[in-house]
Structures are given as C-alpha cells and as structure tokens.
Amino acid sequence: MKRHPGGRTLMQDPTMVEPPEGLAGLLRRHQRAMGLPVRTFAARLGVSTSGAARLLRGEPAPQGAVRAACDYLARLPLLPDPPPGVVPLRDMDALVLAGGESSRMGAAKPLLPFGETTLVGTVVARLRPFFRRVLVVSREPGQAAGVTADAVTDGREERGPLVGLVAGLRASGAAWCFAVGCDMPSLDISVIGLMASHIGASEPGNVVVAHVGGRLQTLHAFYGRTCLRLGETLVGEGNTSLRALFPRCSVLTVAADLLRALDPGLQSFRDIDTPADLEAARQAAGLSSREGA
Template sequence: MIQATGVILAGGKSVRMGTDKAFLKVGPQGMLEHIAGEFKKVFAEVLISGGDPETGRNLGLRVINDLIEGKGPLCGVHAALHEAQHDKILVVACDMPFVTAKLACFMMRQVEGYDVAVPSHGIYLQPLFAAYSRSCLPVIEESLAANKYKIDGFFPRVRVNYVNMENYCSHIDIETLFFNINTPVDLHKAREMADKKITN
C-alpha cells in the first residue's frame, strides 16, 4: 500500500453531459466505481471530493465537501489537501475511465522531492491526474483568495515535476489513458475505445 491518499474528483455540474458523469458506465462499472476499485488496490486512503454523498456510502468511501463551493476542480484539490490523512495525494477526475492503479503509483514516485508531479505530453498537461503535496496548500489558498480558479494557475509558484509521458508509453496509449468524458459524444467514443481494448 502507498502511504498516500487517492482522491477522486466528483463535484461539478456535468453541464455538458446533462447527467451526473460519475455513474455513467464505460465497461461493466460506473466510472467512479471503477476508479475507486483501482485506487483501493494501492492507496492507504481513498476519498471522494464532491458529488453525491450517497455514492460514497455505497462504495464505503468518505465524501468530502469543497470548502469553497461551485468554483471547479481546484477547490476539490484544496479540500482534499486539507482533509487527507497523508501528506501526498493523487488526484483523478471521475470522468477519466482509462486511468490505472499502475499509473497512479508511477505518478506518486514522481512527486518525491516536488510539490506537484503532473503528466505532460506534447503541449498538454494532465493536472486532473496528478500528484500534489500538502506543501501546495498555502499557494492554492492565495490563488483562491484572489479568485483564481484555474487548476494549474499556481504551478509557476511551486516545484513541479513535469513528467514527460512520451518516455513512459506510446502516443496512442497516452490518448487513451487520459481520455476524459465531457459530452455524450465523448461517452460514445470512450465506449468504442473500451470495446477495442477488450478485443485487442
């Protein structure tokens, strides 16, 4: 077990999807349930940040509320850094159905000696599948106090390990690994990707 906290972000309004994304199925399980299962395998503690408290009860996980509500994922990270039993957390969005426990463990190793470890590939960063240390809290609080809610807005002010994923996996895998579902079209695409993965 990694002595760290896995945090599944499940707040927000799912406006683009029109229905709570956490419960949508890609494969046999709802996305939140699937990630919870992966994280329980490796993290000493798993929390759900935001969303329906009933969900957490059903999965046997604690649901924590945002301390600042309705302002997006950075507030989920903020609340999780407050509430986690451990100094380091791995944050994942509940709408990323293809992330794995193995990748989470890899990212936790990358945050040693840093405040943040974030996957990077090409021009992209994946701050919604990244490791954060409690040392980020004061800087995040300053951002929130200044009404700056962009998730990676505080990165220039802390020690960030930008982890080049092209060294870790192939280009195609990267696109699948970090695929996130925002719209009904994305959901359809993800289900096709999942079918392909099974038949491959």
C-alpha cells in the same frame, strides 16, 4: 534471452532506440539511492550490463531495455518495502474530484453507468487496492453514492477544480496525494506508479504532473502537502483554476514519451466530456452500450 547468474531473465533486443526524456536521470537517482554498481542494478532491471550503462548515460539502448526500465520504475511505489527515496502509494491518498459542471454531458458525470458500476465507481475501484485511502470530493455527498470511498464535500460557494483539491488535501493529511477526475475510467496503475517514482526526498517538486497532448494534465497528477496552503490562498483570492497553482509551486514534469513506454496510446489521460466520449470509452473497455446504460 539469457539468464542472469541470479536467475533473472535478461532482455535482449537488437532494436536500438533513444530513451525517453527524463529516464536516465530517474534511473541514476534510484541507482544512487540504493548504492548499487551498474552490474547489480542491471540485474534488478532485467537488462544486460551494457544496456543498463547506456540507459544510465542517456544513450540509445535496446527497445526491450527501455521498456524493462520503465516497468521497473513503475513497480517501485507498489512494493511493500520500496528502496530508499521511493514514496510508496500505500502511504498516499487518492483524491477523485467529482464536482465538475458536466455541462456538455447533460447529466452528472460521476453517476453515469459504466459497466456494472458508475464512472466514479470505476475510477475508485482502479485506485483503491493501491492507495491508503480514496476520497471522492464533490459539492454534494450524493456524488459518491454506492462507492466504497470516503466522501468529502468542499462546502464552498466557489466552484472549480482547485476548490476540490484544497478540500481533498485538507481532509487527507497525507504528505502526497494523487488527484484525478471522476471521468477518467481508463486509468493505468503502471502509469501512475511510473509518475510516483519521480517523488523522493531528493526531489524539490511539490507537484508531479504529466505533459501530454501539449498541456499539463492537472487532473492526473501528484500534489504535495504544501499545495494546501498555496491553494487556500488562491481560492481566497477568487482564483479556482488548478493551473494558477503551478507558478507558485516547484513542478516536476513527466514527459509523454516516458509514459508511452507503458501506455502507447496514453489512454490513461482520456477524460469524458460528451456522450460520444462516453460511448467511445465504453467500447474501449469492451462494454456494450447496453452494459453502460
């Protein structure tokens, strides 16, 4: 490594790799928004000027430069004063959907023990330091018991994740919300930040969602305010599937390879459906079965 004249460490890595899909376009958008020449933008990324130029052109670049660029983008929505075109997480709300059936688990998932708290408590604790508010949306207020979050009851006979999303968006009022399931205890704020860095005035999308494991991760996604009206219409038609919302929206998809730069195993997107899933998640978190019981 060497030092940039401004004192920042520059990443040097002889291993050249193809940049993940979407990285070049995202970097160019942020570079234009800040009006920075390549050399100055490279210093912000912490990479060499040639490495930054390669990244901006979408060409093979040093592996360390790719990681540094992803780290940089993930931090932007977390900054107290982010650059132009970046919507900070502190201006958004997080919606934790806790109204599922839990049929394969055999017990209500939100309140299952996980370490010193519950599944829903773990998810809320990961999100609360970064978002304006965290709202737990469920059919019954008791699903948020013992959790420091706003409880929202969907209050409808219809059941389905879209019902919960609509209730959460209505209660929030924020321009953007991050929606996630209550059964995803391995959330990574850097992955969430990298997804949020796609949101901006120049982007037409009103959904930002990851494409992981061959499908869209609808319960680890950002939803714009316009989704409320569209969702209400669908629920009124008897359609409560989140996927039904997507053909009616402008959707910006984040490729899995881009997220792997920060979360190689994509553990952030693992949900818990069965007792075996729960035990595996406890082990991955370094918890014993006794600590989770």
